[in-house]
Amino acid sequence: MRAKPRARLMLGNEACAEGAIAAGVRFFAGYPITPATETAEVMARRLPEVGGVYIQMEDELGSLSAVVGASAGGVKAMTATSSPGFSLMQEFISSAIIGEYPLVVANVMRLGPGIGNIVASQMDVMQARWGAHGGLPMIAFCPSSVRETFELTIRAVNWSERLRTPVLLMTDGVVGHMREKVVIPEPGEIELWNRPLPAVPPEEYQCFDPGPDNVPAIPPFGGKYRVHYNAAIHDFRGVTTMADPKWCEYGVRRLAAKIEAHIDELTETHSVLMDDAEIAVFAYGPVARAAEASVRQAREMGIKAGLMRTVTLWPFPEKQVREMAKQVEVIVVPEMNLGQMVLEVERCAAGQAQIESVTRVDSMLITPKQVLDRITAVAPRRQIPWPS
Amino acid sequence: MPVSVVITVDARACKKCGICVEFCPKAVLESGPFGEVLVTRAEACNQCRLCELRCPDLAITVEGG
Amino acid sequence: MAKLKPLTELRKEHFHFSRFPTTYCPGCGIGNVLQAVTRAIDETGRPPESFTFAVGIGCYGNIGNYLDFDELRLSHGRVPAMATGLKLARPDLNVIAMMGDGDATAIGGNHLIHAARRNIDITAIILNNHTYGMTGGQYSPATRLGDYATTAPYGMLEPAFDICKLAEGAGATFVARTTTFRMVQTIDIVRRAIEHPGFALVEIDSQCPVIYGRMNRWGDAVSMLKKQNALTVTLEKAKTMTPEELKGKIVVGIFKQAVEPEFTGEYYKVINRVRRPQDAS
Incomplete structure (x- = not known):
């Protein structure tokens, strides 16, 4: 074959x-x-x-x-x-x-x-x-x-x-x-990860007893371990404890903590021409490809533009954006919506950079020209070379 | 036909709904002043165990015989 | 009738009896259904760990607190759908889909009829107390015409679903109705439903004395059960009655029992036919 x-x-x-x-x-x-x-x-x-x-x-x-x-x-x-x-x-x-x-x-x-x-x-x-x-x-x-x-x-x-x-x-x-x-x-x-399995014997086992990383080890149904999946607020056994404020607080905070503990591993961004950039474009999805083209065109025009592309939308790459905001003057955020992730960029930039939202909602992909137009509009005049 | 029947009501689980008392075909049970189940005619019990089956709280057991 | 297992043993083997009393109102039929279902499971002789309860939301929704069985509890109405996923992924399990009347026929009606249509080997137990008890007694698609509910203060104007006819029409291959009063029959029917190779639906007419009973001045659990029993008609007897005479009656018995191709089995035949063990990617 x-x-x-x-x-x-x-x-x-x-x-x-x-x-x-x-x-x-x-x-x-x-x-x-x-x-x-x-x-x-x-x-x-x-x-x-x-x-x-x-x-x-x-x-x-x-x-x-x-x-x-x-x-x-x-x-x-x-x-x-x-x-x-x-x-x-x-x-x-x-x-x-x-x-x-x-x-x-x-x-x-x-x-x-x-x-x-x-x-x-x-x-x-x-x-x-x-x-x-x-x-x-x-x-x-x-x-x-x-x-x-x-x-x-x-x-x-x-x-x-x-x-x-x-x-x-x-x-x-x-x-x-x-x-x-x-x-x-x-x-x-391919590296494959599998859900954690219990390390304790069935008689000591509690379904939602979380390990040190706040993730419970729950085996599949049908074995010696008794499994009580429960989408209501529950205790370690999986028993509903909706009326208990302590379990509500613990349950909600643990679920948040187990993700927050891995933010650094989860958030992945890619930078293009960012080393000396003064204007950054922050983009994701296919828009980032158009944005990369516009950044390269801006460079040809003598504008120190760079791209940060994020592959992780959530958790939001706060650290990376905060660092970027310290470095650049302007962050252009092109999106195929009315401006959503730009709010996160604004929050993390916390006034350290000027934020420019570029939006498009006609179902078409944002073009490099659309992003480039905004880059040139905000670029300091001196960066644009006199036409030869 | 002397049989030793032991009818036990788990006071913790029982909610005094009265189902076992009402539907006992041999009138073995009675409700006490606070609704608690009293076994007053154990000798009449024919061990049909309908009280057990109909108890929504698994609170009454019929054993022996 | 098979010899009944002593209740003390049933408590020990299938319940967390130390967590009793249950949170249910005095005389509530949920406890009856739990006993009937666990006894039926016991009588099948299948290992308890091979059973999983898929459970939705309603007063009955926290049965997992009391049952010593694997449990999958997600959200209101989706029980037949999650049971479908579980059974397909794990054909080795016996899946008991527990539902209430509102759960199964209102929010989950679409999932119910499609699970029935697929004839997937799930045992659907519908506890029909004719109301939304947990939220305080609103009318459900199973509330009887003219009865009162907090959201039907002038009486129920909508006709109720005949859940068994609905299931039969949708393609369920085992359809039965019984009541909490007729416990011996209920245990027998639930056991047959579990053993049936296909989608089996058992509607258990149940009493909600504190919410539904009070609102309709039906009295306590005892008088509700008396009324339920008075309304009950066996399938054999029903055959001799006119539709007019059957109005408002609770017809009990097995309405349908037929063996037809079961979905999980059919799907795994496809897998066996097209599987390519070499190609893991």
Whole structure:
């Protein structure tokens, strides 16, 4: 049999599916929605080939519920949706936080509100952080390319397992529907993390007794350990203690702490031409690619521009942005929404740099020219060379 | 037919709803002044165990015989 | 009737009896359902650790505090969906999907009918107390016509769901109704439902004496059970009655029991056919 070529031309949504399979995901429940449907289609075909299960549920609420059920059964599980479906899933993302079910939700963002349009936007980046009731810290990654979609899906699965928390992959109609080359690693080449398992004997075991890293070790159902998953405020045993303020306080703060402890590992930013930059562009997703082009064009014009691209939306890379704000005069934040992450940039810059929001909500990708125009508009006059 | 039946009511679990008293086919049980279950005619018990089955609090047990 | 296991043993093996008394009102039918379901599980002879309870929200929602079984508790209405995910991912488990009437037929109605349609091997137990007890007695899709609820202060105007007909129409392959008063029958039916290879739904008519009973002046648990029993008609008897005579009656019995292709089994046949063990990526 001819070996499968390792480098393949892939759709972003396909890379998400293949990345998930490479990460060990063996359960996918979904509901069709443009522009996310290809992930479900690939999963429907591919999962049985690797011994996994695909199911098309009756709606997005059912999809994420089924994912939770499979995850509780000990199987790595995920779903993919787009913005309107993401809104429907918020309840379960919240439940998965407190129930501590590892799972991944890929949201291929489209333009809203309402049914909106089916193309592309970055309009759910704040919803990713604040959409689920409770307002607990979230983990959300945002790929700029198809290759990165593959890699970040694996990373999302790994972190969800390690911290037993839902992790979001915030991709969009541009990256999801773009075809690029992906080199698929051999199975052994990918580092896989698995959820912690109990170290104590069953008779001493308490389901939600967290380890030193604040993550409880919960085995799959059906063994000698008694498992009481509970999405209500609970004690270590999983017994509902809603009326006890102490358990409320402890429960909420522990769930936040287990993520906050890993901020440095979770936040990843890439800098381009930032060493001597005076004007920075802060971008994420496909917009960062346009921004990189505009930064390079600005350099050709003699403007000391640089790019900080973040692959981690949440937790927000506060330290990196704070440092950047100390260095540069201006931070330009291009986004395919009405200006969402710019609020975070403003918060972290804390007045140390001038913040310029560039927005686009016509469902089209921000162009290098759009960003460049703002860079040149804010650049000190002296930096622009006299035309020769 | 002398059988030694032991009917026990777990006072901690019992909520004095009166179901066991009302539906006992042999009128073995009675409600006390505070609603507590009193076993007044143990000798009449035919061990049908309907009191056990219908107790929403798993509070009454019929043993022996 | 099979010999009943002593209650002391049942308490020890399947309950956290030290956590009793339960938080339920005196005479509440939830306790009856718990006893019936645990006895039924016990009578199947299957190992207790092979059972998982999927549980939603309602007064019954904290049964996990009292039951010594694995439990999956997520949110209101989604029980059939999470049970579907669990069963598909873990076909080795016996999944008991516990629901209330509002849980199963209002917020979770869509999930319920689709789980039934798939004929996935789940045992759905619907505890029908005709009200939302935990939130204080609002009307549910199972509240009887004309009855009162905090949100139906002038009487219920909407006709109630016939949950069993709903399940049957949706494709469930085992459908039965019983009551908390008829405990022996309830245990027997729940056991059959667990052993049934496909989607099995058992509606257990239950009393909510403190909320529903008071609001409708039905008296305490004892008088509610008397009324429930008076309204109960066996399936055999029902066949001889006119629709007019059956109005408001609780028909008990097994309405449907048929063996048809079960979804999990069918899916794993596909896996066995297309699986490529060499290709892990």
